[in-house]
Amino acid sequence: MVMPxxxxxxxxxxxxxxxxxxHTARGPLEVYRELRNSTPVAWSESNGGYWVVxxxxxxxxxxxxxxxxxxxxxxxxxxxxxxGIFVPAERGLVPMIPTEVDNPxxxxxxxxxxxxxxxxxxxxxxxxxxxxxxxxxxxxIEAGECDLAVDIAAAIPASSVLQLLGIDVAEWxxxxxxxxxxxxxxxxxxxxxxxxTGLQGIVERIRExxxxxxxxxGADLISHVASAxxxxxxxxxxxxxxxxxxxxxxxxxxxxTLLANAFAYLSRHPEAREFLVxxxxxxxxxxEEFMRMFTPVQALARTVRKPAVLGGQVxxxxxxxxxxxxxxxxxxxxxxxxxxxxxxxxxxxxxxxxLGLHRCLGSHLARTQVELILSEVLTRMPDFSIxxxxxxxxxxxxxxxxxxxxxxxxxxxxRLSTRGAA
Ligand code: HEM
Numbered sequence: 001m002v003m004p005x006x007x008x009x010x011x012x013x014x015x016x017x018x019x020x021x022x023h024t025a026r027g028p029l030e031v032y033r034e035l036r037n038s039t040p041v042a043w044s045e046s047n048g049g050y051w052v053v054x055x056x057x058x059x060x061x062x063x064x065x066x067x068x069x070x071x072x073x074x075x076x077x078x079x080x081x082x083x084g085i086f087v088p089a090e091r092g093l094v095p096m097i098p099t100e101v102d103n104p105x106x107x108x109x110x111x112x113x114x115x116x117x118x119x120x121x122x123x124x125x126x127x128x129x130x131x132x133x134x135x136x137x138x139x140x141i142e143a144g145e146c147d148l149a150v151d152i153a154a155a156i157p158a159s160s161v162l163q164l165l166g167i168d169v170a171e172w173x174x175x176x177x178x179x180x181x182x183x184x185x186x187x188x189x190x191x192x193x194x195x196x197t198g199l200q201g202i203v204e205r206i207r208e209x210x211x212x213x214x215x216x217x218g219a220d221l222i223s224h225v226a227s228a229x230x231x232x233x234x235x236x237x238x239x240x241x242x243x244x245x246x247x248x249x250x251x252x253x254x255x256x257t258l259l260a261n262a263f264a265y266l267s268r269h270p271e272a273r274e275f276l277v278x279x280x281x282x283x284x285x286x287x288e289e290f291m292r293m294f295t296p297v298q299a300l301a302r303t304v305r306k307p308a309v310l311g312g313q314v315x316x317x318x319x320x321x322x323x324x325x326x327x328x329x330x331x332x333x334x335x336x337x338x339x340x341x342x343x344x345x346x347x348x349x350x351x352x353x354x355l356g357l358h359r360c361l362g363s364h365l366a367r368t369q370v371e372l373i374l375s376e377v378l379t380r381m382p383d384f385s386i387x388x389x390x391x392x393x394x395x396x397x398x399x400x401x402x403x404x405x406x407x408x409x410x411x412x413x414x415r416l417s418t419r420g421a422a
Contacts, residue, residue, distance in 0.1 A: 014039055017046035018299055018398035019186055028298060028397050032327035041311030047088045050320040056331035058311045059323045062302055063355035069302035069321060071358055073100035085300040087322050093199055097242040099358060106357060108230045109243060113361055116221055122364040129160045129369055133376045134417045141380060144412035148386060149403040153259035157369050161251035166220025176252040178202060183253060184394030184402050206244045210237060253400055254296045255366045259373060260403040261294035265341060267386040275343055277382050280375045286343045287370050292350035293341045295326040298401055325351045381410035
């Protein structure tokens with residue numbers, strides 16, 4: 001085994017900043033390809049200095065070792081945020097639970113949430129998600145045009161998460177917009193500032209909802225969290241708020257991003273669309289390939305907790321490490337024909353759900369949402385065609401590979417549901 005003291009500690013910094021306009025303008029995949037081929041564990045002086053990890057082997061190594069690499073976040077008395085899953089740390093606004101806690105606390109929180117997100121639990125949510133899907137497709141089907149990114153990809157996942165939390169689904173946009181904009185716009189932009197204010201408003205609303213459910217509990221997820229015991233004592237208000245905030249954050253941007261990218265791909269590749277339309281049972285396998293190709297969450301961070309060697313580099317405690325899931329997913333050493341969307345690719349060991357301790361809690365829910373939504377769209381509006389000129393991705397693709405807008409047209413159809421407008 002190579003010991004840290006045997007390795008050269010001199011760093012040759014690379015020019016890299018995933019939050020910069022250049023990163024998005026050049027195309028994240030191109031930037032990552034260069035790094036992966038030259039310096040898979042590279043040091044950048046941007047954002048206060050951080051490591052950037054781009055190879056599948058090393059991204060997986062870090063994700064599987066939550067002892068050496070912590071996700072833990074902390075806020076000091078002055079409100080300064082440190083650690084956590086973002087670089088720079090200040091991009092985090094509320095310590096997210098369970099995402100940004102280590103063991104032993106992590107296990108308590110994960111145990112609290114896991115039964116509500118298990119395959120069995122999610123199976124019971126299918127009728128609710130299917131009904132919402134039919135409802136939102138009904139809203140646009142007669143017009144023969146819609147914004148696929150907003151009216152379908154954003155509305156349905158956000159509404160189903162709101163429904164699980166016990167919140168009126170008509171409020172889906174109020175809850176989801178600040179999350180989209182906080183990740184889709186660069187810090188310093190007016191949209192980002194507005195999103196931060198919006199998120200602060202959401203934190204306050206969550207606090208009120210928790211207080212209300214403590215007084216008057218129901219069967220919903222907020223009541224479940226509000227009445228939990230953690231470490232043998234009732235969960236405190238701040239922890240309950242953080243858990244609910246994390247469920248919003250995990251639930252409103254990610255599935256949306258996957259769907260929007262799948263719509264764009266299927267609109268541009270008629271043969272891939274036909275492959276699915278002719279046999280919808282191919283959707284689950286194809287969804288995993290969309291996950292690999294489009295990697296909704298592009299990159300998240302850890303903090304080094306003890307001296308480590310990674311890809312021949314010496315990492316010191318306190319240093320930040322950005323893990324590029326997007327790059328790992330295109331690593332030719334792991335994925336043959338890595339840049340091709342192979343709709344029936346199996347096995348498919350992509351890292352888009354994360355890996356190890358913090359692997360996505362909502363993966364079964366997200367898979368079900370994607371399967372039901374894609375299958376309804378491919379059945380009821382199979383000839384949809386996106387307007388390439390007017391479609392726009394997030395101005396900042398450093399963290400989420402999202403879309404602001406995706407106008408589309410299709411042959412009009414008839415409404416199916418009797419549910420009122422949301
Ligand atoms: C396509 C959709 C989704 C993607 C791509 C995605 C991606 C991820 C990733 C990459 C992580 C790991 C974070 C890390 O390594 O630090 C994660 C964790 C998590 N996700 Fe998801 N997610 C999706 C859907 C959802 C949904 C629908 C929910 C719930 C409503 C959810 C809730 C969570 C939670 C609570 C965690 C933290 C798990 C823990 O720390 O134990 N996610 N997700």
